[in-house]
Amino acid sequence: MRLPAFDYELPGNLDEALELLNTYGPNGKILAGGTDLLVRMKQGLALPTHLISLKALPELATIRESEVGLRIGAAVRLRDILTYPTLEDRVPGFFEAVSSIGAPSIQHFSGTIGGNLCQDNRCQFYNQSSFFRKARQPCNKAGGKTCYAWEGGSDKCYSVCQSDAAPVLMAMEAEVVVRSKQGERTMPLAELYSSVGERPLTLADDEMLTEIRVPNPGPGTGTAFEKLTYRSAIDYAVLSAGALVQTEGERITRARLVIGAVSRAPLGIPTAQNILQGRPPGDEEALDEAARAAANAAEAFIANNMAQPAEYRKQMVSVMAKRALSRALSRTGMTEAT
């Protein structure tokens, strides 16, 4: 498959990259690992006139320690996160999420953490060759006026955010740093996502993600990530769940649950906190309640946007949610050592 024509820009520092983004606006796209963007370009889903390569920007490809946690450059390769000393012990849920992206030996040497968080939403009717798509009118996401993933059509786009890193990072209340020529802003990762299928990120055309701030979970806190796929590698998540649980004494004090691959943005389940707060860690009933709350919240969003039946995905939400919560809970004793 051939790539459409474009010009290649190789900025030597971040300011140059931001200047180029400012110049080309919607026609300029950031190229990091390329494992999402180049496929969409081959399929004619993205047609930028200029690609701005991050190859010569080592400042975006480093992991730094701060007092409150890790500051991970957006262009850090997935492999470099997995091999970062002590990361698996400190934030096992994040480690699990990154391990599960793509295929171990391949995407990990190309794919970046920023690319995973900024990947476009997907849908089985949209992420297809132009030949496939030509068979019918374009959908909302392709500039048309209907949705094939929603029974009877819809004026909304029911594409789905399938980032694996996002759910657990949102559960951990990670922040992202976004830069443009005009300046810099820092916001919770949750605010990176717009919940609009056609344009899933809140980034302006001249903005780019530069850093992800992953807070240290703190004592008595566990994290976990669960991913449902048909194959162990390559597949996008059919459904996923990220969780963070904190205990103090014999009580749960904090519980964050985020369901992935279910909606246009990773779906936070704030009721999990209300249900689990104050309950003892061994309270199986409490976990079931939180998992049911997740299933109820997710149900309305699950559309026919994947090859897997929507009914199956609806039934699996509570399973994934409970597994993630239980594993995070089982790890609440582990993080104290560091």
Added chain:
Amino acid sequence: MKRLPLELTVNGEPYSLSVEPNRTLLQVLRDDLDLTGAKEGCGEGVCGSCTVLKDGNPVRACLTLALEAAGCHITTVEGLAEDGVLDPLQQSFIDHGAVQCGFCTSGMLMTAKGLLLRDPKPGKNEILSALSGHVCRCTGYAKIAEAVEAAADTSAKER
């Protein structure tokens, strides 16, 4: 679309090329350098048959812009044999009958080579995990994994 200069090393040979930005590493290797060992299967990064080593690590050549490989050392399956002697990994694939139709073989070999470069004595699970990004439509996975395991044993003994 401006053509741009590209300097890279392929199988130890330095090349100075001029390429259009939209050409992938796979196109340059196959069409310009006549190195047709890396195959285009899906063209979307799913099948693994275009895998080559970039500075020792496996990448999908179909999803790597040629220009992104500037200054890198690329190894293709043609670069595995030295002076007409097959790499132990290649010999092991032959000995174990780990080749059926052959389309996925060069990609499997390159990922396996990358694995053995990082870890000369990988366990069975590491081998399976490394190869998990590759599709063999003949479903010959067991023999491929055995061939890699045996090659790891051989090269460990030689050392």
